Amino acid sequence: xxxxxxxxxxxxxxxxxxxxxxxxxxxxxxxxxxxxxxxxxxxxxxxxxxxxxxxxxxxxxxxxxxxxxxxxxxxxxxxxxxxxxxxxxxxxxxxxxxxxxxxxxxxxxxxxxxxxxxxxxxxxxxxxxxxxxxxxxxxxxxxxxxxxxxxxxxxxxxxxxxxxxxxxxxxxxxxxxxxxxxxxxxxxxxxxxxxxxxxxxxxxxxxxxxxxxxxxxxxxxxxxxxxxxxxxxxxxxxxxxxxxxxxxxxxxxxxxxxxxxxxxxxxxxxxxxxxxxxxxxxxxxxxxxxxxxxxxxxxxxxxxxxxxxxxxxxxxxxxxxxxxxxxxxxxxxxxxxxxxxxxxxxxxxxxxxxxxxxxxxxxxxx
Numbered sequence: 001x002x003x004x005x006x007x008x009x010x011x012x013x014x015x016x017x018x019x020x021x022x023x024x025x026x027x028x029x030x031x032x033x034x035x036x037x038x039x040x041x042x043x044x045x046x047x048x049x050x051x052x053x054x055x056x057x058x059x060x061x062x063x064x065x066x067x068x069x070x071x072x073x074x075x076x077x078x079x080x081x082x083x084x085x086x087x088x089x090x091x092x093x094x095x096x097x098x099x100x101x102x103x104x105x106x107x108x109x110x111x112x113x114x115x116x117x118x119x120x121x122x123x124x125x126x127x128x129x130x131x132x133x134x135x136x137x138x139x140x141x142x143x144x145x146x147x148x149x150x151x152x153x154x155x156x157x158x159x160x161x162x163x164x165x166x167x168x169x170x171x172x173x174x175x176x177x178x179x180x181x182x183x184x185x186x187x188x189x190x191x192x193x194x195x196x197x198x199x200x201x202x203x204x205x206x207x208x209x210x211x212x213x214x215x216x217x218x219x220x221x222x223x224x225x226x227x228x229x230x231x232x233x234x235x236x237x238x239x240x241x242x243x244x245x246x247x248x249x250x251x252x253x254x255x256x257x258x259x260x261x262x263x264x265x266x267x268x269x270x271x272x273x274x275x276x277x278x279x280x281x282x283x284x285x286x287x288x289x290x291x292x293x294x295x296x297x298x299x300x301x302x303x304x305x306x307x308x309x310x311x312x313x314x315x316x317x318x319x320x321x322x323x324x325x326x327x328x329x330x331x332x333x334x335x336x337x338x339x340x341x342x343x344x345x346x347x348x349x350x351x352x353x354x355x356x357x358x359x360x361x362x363x364x365x366x
Contacts, residue, residue, distance in 0.1 A: 028110045031169055032059025033178035035115075035155050038107035040186055043067035044264075046151065049209055050194040053183060057200070058175030060158050060166070068150040071123035074130035077142050080119070081134055083109040113137040114165070115158045121151040136161050180205055181256070184220050185266040188259055188293060191216060213243065217293055221257065225250055225291065230337050232294065234329035239298040239322065241329050245276075246291035247337050248283045257291040262314060263300060269313045275323060279330035283339070296326075 029035060036059060043051050046069030056062035072080055083106060111117065112134040122129025122145075131145035159166035169175060176199055187195045187207050194209035207216050218226035229244035243261075258276060260267045273289075280290045304315040316322045 028106055029114060029158075031178060032063055032158060032175050033182045035059065035063045035111055035158065036065075036179045037182045037186075038111065039063065039065045039153055039155070040183065042107065043069050043151065044186070044190060044193065046070045048150070048193060051196075053195070053197045055176065055179055055197065055199045055204075058169075058172040059179050060169060060172075060175060061156065063155040063158070063179075064152070066150065066152045068148075071126070071129070071149060071151055072119075072121040073123060074121075074142055074144075077119065077121065077130055077132055078139055081108045081112050081117075081132075081139055109137070111155055112139075114162055115160065116156045118154040119151070120145055120147055120153075122147055122149050124149050176204070185259055185261075188213060188216055188220070189261040189264050189266050189295070213293060213295075217244070229293070230333055232329060232333045234325070234332075236321075236325040239296070239302075239325065241294065241296055241326060243294035244292065245279075245294070245330060245333050247339060248280065248290070248334075250291045251280075251284045251288035252291065253287075253289065255289045258289060259293045261295040262303065262305075263297055264295075265305065267314060271316075271319070271323070272326075275326045276330065278327045280334055283334055292330075294330075298322075 028038070032055070036053065036055075040051060040053070043065060046067065048067035048069035050068050052066040054062065054064040108117075113136065116136075117134040118131070119134070120129055120131040126149075128144050129147050129149075130142050132142045133140040159169075180197065183195055183197055183205060187193070187205075191211060191213050192209055195205065195207050196203070197205040205220075207219055211219065214226055214229060217229065225246060228247055228250065230247070232241060232243050232245055234241045246257075255268075255273055258273055260269060260272045276290050276292055284290055302317050304317070
């Protein structure tokens with residue numbers, strides 16, 4: 001083997017830790033929205049009730065997240081930035097019943113390998129917190145620091161050391177839109193948590209912790225849609241479906257307003273899009289996509305969330321039964337809708353009050 005290496009073939013060698021993390025970042029961290037997703041999910045897993053997110057230049061220059069969650073013990077901060085280090089599972093069997101949003105222990109290590117990061121955290125009940133800086137995966141000294149309970153993470157200059165990755169990013173408006181989409185989906189999935197997002201110093205999104213799902217839809221997508229939503233409530237054993245579906249007149253050309261949440265986790269799953277297509281069959285023309293905000297709660301052991309790098313798709317262990325339950329429940333909700341358009345309802349009300357008198361056409365004299 002040494003002779004082969006000497007003839008020009010590189011010898012097999014372990015990759016440096018930074019290179020490993022940058023390869024992992026290629027799967028996990030595609031753009032600023034990926035950073036936002038991972039950090040907000042960590043805050044939610046830490047029990048935060050309020051999350052404040054500051055963005056600059058679409059998140060490329062800065063993603064700063066401040067939460068009031070449980071915090072990180074000072075001696076665990078170095079581990080938080082180590083690859084495959086997590087408090088959310090400890091053995092293979094734990095993958096069968098994941099109840100947290102994150103679980104792989106890759107996010108912070110991947111982010112820190114392609115950005116300049118600062119972290120401050122103080123546990124609830126502790127007198128002092130701790131802070132550390134990380135640049136290009138190199139961890140600085142963890143030092144004591146004063147501040148509020150919770151965690152603050154700053155991610156600056158995303159992809160500063162991988163310029164090829166940075167060139168693939170879109171315009172500031174596009175990257176901001178993707179960041180806001182992530183936050184809005186998580187806000188709809190977690191109605192008990194308050195969110196504030198600023199961009200370049202201006203308020204871009206805000207919901208209070210007390211706002212229910214319909215109120216959050218109203219704040220995010222407007223009153224016309226929110227007021228027209230039809231509630232869905234159904235159960236099959238320990239599987240519960242709740243949320244809202246919209247009348248067919250709100251159908252769109254894309255699936256951006258099909259929002260599914262599984263045990264508080266936002267999903268983008270083709271199977272669930274097919275569920276809605278089957279439920280609305282005959283009510284929506286082909287090529288149009290329905291609008292829905294639906295939450296599915298079930299035993300974590302009955303679903304595999306570890307099938308996609310971004311954890312956006314799942315695999316149900318009894319897929320046929322779940323699919324049938326969802327289609328039947330949503331079909332019943334669609335069939336119960338008042339499918340008349342606003343104009344048709346106005347005409348009906350005027351007719352009932354006798355205010356709509358049919359016009360009699362008068363033909364001109366021959």
